[in-house]
Amino acid sequence: MTASGTRSSSVPRDRLRPAGSTEPAGADVELDASDVTALAVRTEGLTKRFRSGQLAVDGIGLRVPRGSVYGFLGPNGSGKTTTIRMLLGLVRPTSGVAWLLGEPMPDGAGHVLPRVGALVEGPAFHPYLGGRANLARLDASDATADPRTARRRSDEALERVGLTAAASKPYRQYSLGMKQRLGLAAALLRPRELLVLDEPTNGLDPQGTREVRLLIRELADAGTTVLVSSHLLTEIEQVCTHLGIMGRGKLLVQGERQVLTERGVARVTVTTAGEQVGAAAEVLTGLGLAEVLADGVTLHALLGATAPEEVSAAIVNAGLDLVGLQVRRPSLEELFVELTGEGFDVAR
Amino acid sequence: MTEASVPRPTSSRARWAVPAVVAVAVTGAFLAPPLLASADESVLPDVTPGQLVTTIAAAEPVPLSGTVVYTARLGLPEIPLAEMTGADPIALLGGSSTLRVWTDGAERSRVALLGSASEYSVVQDGAEAWTYSSSDDAVVHYTLSAADQARFDALADDARAGTLPEVAGGLPTPDEAARAALAQVEQYSTVAMGDQTTVAGRDAYQLVVTPKDASTLIGKVVVAIDAETSTPLRVQTWSSTDSSSPALEIGFTDVAFTTPDDAVLAFSAPAGAAVKDVVVPLPEMTGAEPETAPGTLPEGVSITGTGWETVTTWSGLDVASLIAGDPAALATVPGAELTIGSESAQDLIEEFMPSDGSGSPSIPTLDTSVLYDQLTTAVPEGRLLSSTLLSVLVTDDGRVLVGAVPAETLRAMA
Amino acid sequence: MSHADVLADGSADAAELRPSSTPVRGAWGRLVRSELRLVFGRRRNQALLAGLAAVPLLLGLVLFVTRDSALAGQGPGFVGRVTGNGLFLVVAALIMCLPFLLPLTIGIATGEAIAGEASSGTLRYLLAVPVSRTRLLAVKAVATMTFVAAAVLAIGLVALAVGAAFFGLTDVTLLSGTTIPLADGVLRVAGVAAYVTLSLTGLVAVGLFFSTLTEVPVGAMAATVIVAIVSAVLDTLPQLAAIHPALLTHHWLDFAEFLRVEVDWGVLSSGMAVQAAWVAIFGSLAWSRFVTADVSS
Numbered sequence A: 001m002t003a004s005g006t007r008s009s010s011v012p013r014d015r016l017r018p019a020g021s022t023e024p025a026g027a028d029v030e031l032d033a034s035d036v037t038a039l040a041v042r043t044e045g046l047t048k049r050f051r052s053g054q055l056a057v058d059g060i061g062l063r064v065p066r067g068s069v070y071g072f073l074g075p076n077g078s079g080k081t082t083t084i085r086m087l088l089g090l091v092r093p094t095s096g097v098a099w100l101l102g103e104p105m106p107d108g109a110g111h112v113l114p115r116v117g118a119l120v121e122g123p124a125f126h127p128y129l130g131g132r133a134n135l136a137r138l139d140a141s142d143a144t145a146d147p148r149t150a151r152r153r154s155d156e157a158l159e160r161v162g163l164t165a166a167a168s169k170p171y172r173q174y175s176l177g178m179k180q181r182l183g184l185a186a187a188l189l190r191p192r193e194l195l196v197l198d199e200p201t202n203g204l205d206p207q208g209t210r211e212v213r214l215l216i217r218e219l220a221d222a223g224t225t226v227l228v229s230s231h232l233l234t235e236i237e238q239v240c241t242h243l244g245i246m247g248r249g250k251l252l253v254q255g256e257r258q259v260l261t262e263r264g265v266a267r268v269t270v271t272t273a274g275e276q277v278g279a280a281a282e283v284l285t286g287l288g289l290a291e292v293l294a295d296g297v298t299l300h301a302l303l304g305a306t307a308p309e310e311v312s313a314a315i316v317n318a319g320l321d322l323v324g325l326q327v328r329r330p331s332l333e334e335l336f337v338e339l340t341g342e343g344f345d346v347a348r
Numbered sequence B: 001m002t003e004a005s006v007p008r009p010t011s012s013r014a015r016w017a018v019p020a021v022v023a024v025a026v027t028g029a030f031l032a033p034p035l036l037a038s039a040d041e042s043v044l045p046d047v048t049p050g051q052l053v054t055t056i057a058a059a060e061p062v063p064l065s066g067t068v069v070y071t072a073r074l075g076l077p078e079i080p081l082a083e084m085t086g087a088d089p090i091a092l093l094g095g096s097s098t099l100r101v102w103t104d105g106a107e108r109s110r111v112a113l114l115g116s117a118s119e120y121s122v123v124q125d126g127a128e129a130w131t132y133s134s135s136d137d138a139v140v141h142y143t144l145s146a147a148d149q150a151r152f153d154a155l156a157d158d159a160r161a162g163t164l165p166e167v168a169g170g171l172p173t174p175d176e177a178a179r180a181a182l183a184q185v186e187q188y189s190t191v192a193m194g195d196q197t198t199v200a201g202r203d204a205y206q207l208v209v210t211p212k213d214a215s216t217l218i219g220k221v222v223v224a225i226d227a228e229t230s231t232p233l234r235v236q237t238w239s240s241t242d243s244s245s246p247a248l249e250i251g252f253t254d255v256a257f258t259t260p261d262d263a264v265l266a267f268s269a270p271a272g273a274a275v276k277d278v279v280v281p282l283p284e285m286t287g288a289e290p291e292t293a294p295g296t297l298p299e300g301v302s303i304t305g306t307g308w309e310t311v312t313t314w315s316g317l318d319v320a321s322l323i324a325g326d327p328a329a330l331a332t333v334p335g336a337e338l339t340i341g342s343e344s345a346q347d348l349i350e351e352f353m354p355s356d357g358s359g360s361p362s363i364p365t366l367d368t369s370v371l372y373d374q375l376t377t378a379v380p381e382g383r384l385l386s387s388t389l390l391s392v393l394v395t396d397d398g399r400v401l402v403g404a405v406p407a408e409t410l411r412a413m414a
Numbered sequence C: 001m002s003h004a005d006v007l008a009d010g011s012a013d014a015a016e017l018r019p020s021s022t023p024v025r026g027a028w029g030r031l032v033r034s035e036l037r038l039v040f041g042r043r044r045n046q047a048l049l050a051g052l053a054a055v056p057l058l059l060g061l062v063l064f065v066t067r068d069s070a071l072a073g074q075g076p077g078f079v080g081r082v083t084g085n086g087l088f089l090v091v092a093a094l095i096m097c098l099p100f101l102l103p104l105t106i107g108i109a110t111g112e113a114i115a116g117e118a119s120s121g122t123l124r125y126l127l128a129v130p131v132s133r134t135r136l137l138a139v140k141a142v143a144t145m146t147f148v149a150a151a152v153l154a155i156g157l158v159a160l161a162v163g164a165a166f167f168g169l170t171d172v173t174l175l176s177g178t179t180i181p182l183a184d185g186v187l188r189v190a191g192v193a194a195y196v197t198l199s200l201t202g203l204v205a206v207g208l209f210f211s212t213l214t215e216v217p218v219g220a221m222a223a224t225v226i227v228a229i230v231s232a233v234l235d236t237l238p239q240l241a242a243i244h245p246a247l248l249t250h251h252w253l254d255f256a257e258f259l260r261v262e263v264d265w266g267v268l269s270s271g272m273a274v275q276a277a278w279v280a281i282f283g284s285l286a287w288s289r290f291v292t293a294d295v296s297s
């Protein structure tokens, strides 16, 4: 790993609202052994500029801890799929480096990818082959797969996604949801340490989406790390332990979901007696709160790391009347909209 | 499998070096052998032209089999003859042809003109000869009349007993041709040794025959002689108008001095083939050069000039029937043979040419009047065929002038 | 870091879950068989083989129907010889298929091999399995070549059967006018078919290279066919005589060597050497392109 890689890993940080607190420990120090084993996916300054000149991914530093379910969010065109392609060795990074399960990619693809199940930009299979035959084809391509267990494993994978009944039907005749399920079955052909699922809920009805969420949770409970991308926050938010939000090729924010939602950009609204507004503002500023704004008898401020109790105590201790105190945490949805700017519009 | 086959960001450029190196290596592999061969230093002992001629004269004809490439750059209009006719002797008029030659060094031989997916074979066995054209599955069988056959057998018996001086004419042999070459040309040419060379992987001396006379189209004739067996391996005829490449070149690209398989030298007409029998007269064994003896010139033929600049004129010819491909008419025209102006070089070339026993090429199967129009150009005197070695002028009054001289010379004579 | 570190770090459960990363023996053969099943199992490819096999059938029928008419014994190449000996139907049919139909078959097969997988998106899943790109390219080349060999074999076998049924098999008259026994003739015709098959390897390499350049299989197919046709056209231009021996198609008809009285192996091996050169150059080009290409379909 190079010095430039370390430097560029901090690039998104100037846009991070909840400062470095959401970064996993050790992000700014040189890679050590515990870091490698603790992270299922790690990238430093990963960048892809296509030959068309399009900067699809712009120096991102992903941190996907082992055992986590990492929601990789971002509007369409924000660079999620391109990032995933680079992680899997399908696309060569313009610069930057990536590790998968501790091994550098794409050099370690032969060792690592058998332990990684992937769904990239929708399912793709041979239309004239049935579901089972398509899985057999993929399994035959895997030099490390045991041919004796191939049939059992593919049947189990089909069972798991509920495709047993349609196993012999040509893929051409599958519905969109069935195709997506077969894609998941392919990712589950062998026990995996890491699943990389790019928009797995695309084309699924609400029932199907719920099933995918259940599946992800089940796999995560069994110890599998899951990196799941979506442009729809609500579809995967509930299963994620970690989130990373992409916008225009940059990783805008990432961290534990808990931290993002609780310590994210909570705002406090303090209402005091009319003439005490100025004094109250000084108390808040003194507490270290940012963006303190007066609006009539109310004050707005970013809560930051300060606990709401500290705020109320400070105001009371200053001998001021506390008429009301409200803490408003933006939903992840709002965070998403705020960070990506254009909300769910296609970025470019 | 190894991960080495997965792309690394750092080695992307380097990967493209692989096809570059492969391309260079492959090109090198194809170009190197000829270069190495030409760089090969010949270490043959020096000889004088006289010594070489003596060696050739003393050498026995040897059995051999090999591949011969014949290339004509006569400056004629480009006509894809080979595509039009398959393996047909007329293809020898232009471009490059491949022949395969087998001979037992005595009286049996086979020469095959190779076409793509076709073949024209000439098989000679003593006084008998066959031609076989695969394109039309046709056999022509040449024999002597009973009387001539008896005479031939007697001559052959005498030859075996060592009493017969020489069987000339229809059955030229290499030493004979080489001897005739030098005897004939000394008067009009200078003969010198050229650089030693390698032909078909064999070391060879080169004999350069240069006309003393500057008014002929022939620049020089270079004959490569195998140092070991004294067999002519290559004859190049250079035009005086083009010194970059020989106008006619016939030479082995591959030769082995071994006795060919009997199956190759034998011939019997295949079942179902059309067979035509032709009885040819055995030439009289009088003078060595009957055509050049003034007393024997046929009616209507006259010869002007000497040596290389000889011009032969026929008068009163039925040009129209000739062009139509009437074999009888064609057979009377020596110009239809591959005449390059000197008997000597011609004899040498005939060594390699598919000769069907009577000396005249087989009758072309394509539309010869079209070919005639394509090959010749209209001039005030008639129609002119002008090549780098030979000019032919057919006048409107039915005379044909042929000579290894510039076209202007013929037109001035007409 | 070593594998042991990971195992030590993970729980017993994780170790159980973790699949082996060491290649299983026979993996190469398994992939080749899977690829062959894919190629030969495809309806379109089966139809292609059937169509090629129909060429000698139609040719035989036409010659059989017209054999007593004025047209009998006419035609280019070996067509005129077929009525005399059914064995020549094999050669005549191969000559008919050589300029266009076999290059078209190669174009379709190579276009499907890489560009087809890329356009349907299955390529990204193969590479994510993972299959090493070098290995995948090699397997694709083997499978395509097998398909081309099957095409030549289909033409040859159908021609042999049709020729035997319509015209009978007799001793063979070679181009040199020499007659050889039928058994030798069959061997020589088998040599012709083998030479034709091997002569197509260069075009397969060229087709695979085109296939790595694009995600449009039809484009790769068209380019491959065009290369064969342009090569054949260049081969007829006398001005380019100097480059003729290096042309991809120049030596294709050299199979005639098997039908001459003495087979010159030098001619056949120089034809093979030219094909080997094309395979080396375009094979390495295809490899360079394929292992460095972004798979973004």
Ligand SMILES: Nc1ncnc2c1ncn2[C@@H]1O[C@H](COP(=O)(O)OP(=O)(O)O)[C@@H](O)[C@H]1O
Pocket (backbone or CB within 6 Å): A050, A051, A052, A054, A055, A056, A074, A075, A076, A077, A078, A079, A080, A081, A082, A083, A348, C296
């Ligand atoms: N092969 C390609 N060539 C050029 N631009 C591309 C290519 N693939 C993707 N892009 C561009 O890169 C950007 C990111 O695309 P992508 O990674 O697919 O986004 P997401 O998956 O987040 O929707 C988009 O603007 C897209 O147009």
Ligand SMILES: [Mg+2]
Pocket (backbone or CB within 6 Å): A077, A080, A081, A082, A121, A198, A199
């Ligand atoms: Mg996407």
